[in-house]
Amino acid sequence: MEHYALKLREHSLKATPQRAAIAEALDTYGHLSVEELYEILRKKFASLSLATIYKNIHIMLENAFVSEVKLPGQKSVYELTKEAHAHLQCTNCHTIEDIALDMECLLSQAKTKTDFDVQTANLVLSGLCKKCR
Amino acid sequence: MEHYALKLREHSLKATPQRAAIAEALDTYGHLSVEELYEILRKKFASLSLATIYKNIHIMLENAFVSEVKLPGQKSVYELTKEAHAHLQCTNCHTIEDIALDMECLLSQAKTKTDFDVQTANLVLSGLCKKCR
């Protein structure tokens, strides 16, 4: 997928096959933990090292190619960086869904109540998905 | 502080001195990581074990005596469970502040846009505090 190579270079990342595969996996699955990425990529690269995953996740976070999602009571998962959005997770089946929410109503409250100059918001909503309800 | 012993028992936790000290430290400092708790309590209990901190944080989470706060790019910190609230963290000095926000404006959006039955919200706002601005 030359497509991922391009995206990588746009973020000043050398386009190695391992990195393209990380990008592809995240694009396909949406949200993956380090361990999950490792298991998926191992099928493609028999000699893949976990250290490679860690090193790449780090540099990809620095370059904002991927973003970390911290879920309550679970390991972090990673996703390709997209426009800001919140996450919705089912407490039963643990499915994660992206959701675009207008945060303005919160930011205005925050502006009134604190002296902070708020720049970013990280929001995770938990509940029951349609199936598990 | 017999006060903390009572609170602990209300959450079905045996009131050991170590647990009361964890409660007191969290009450005093607001938000602490495992390592910070360990360093603080060690002054009071020379023989304190890190394992004791871990075991207690776990059971206190189960019993909702404490809550975990996951901050972007950092280790989790813990706080005494209070009514739901969001967190505000300075990206420069890393100070954490609690803030009560009315989330209704988000929950109504979520209700419209998804099939989830949303139960809880975890929100961390990041920005610059008054001093660091």
Next chain:
DNA sequence: TTAAATGCAAAAAATTTGCAGACGT
């Protein structure tokens, strides 16, 4: 008195580091 908690040591899991050889640009 009894179930549960502590502390210790060891084990396991997660993450990081250094380096030689391979590879992208």
Next chain:
DNA sequence: ACGTCTGCAAATTTTTTGCATTTAA
């Protein structure tokens, strides 16, 4: 060709576990 990346092995760091002893209720 150069600087960076990969894979490996080892080192670190973080978290968990088992067990003997102590302790809260």
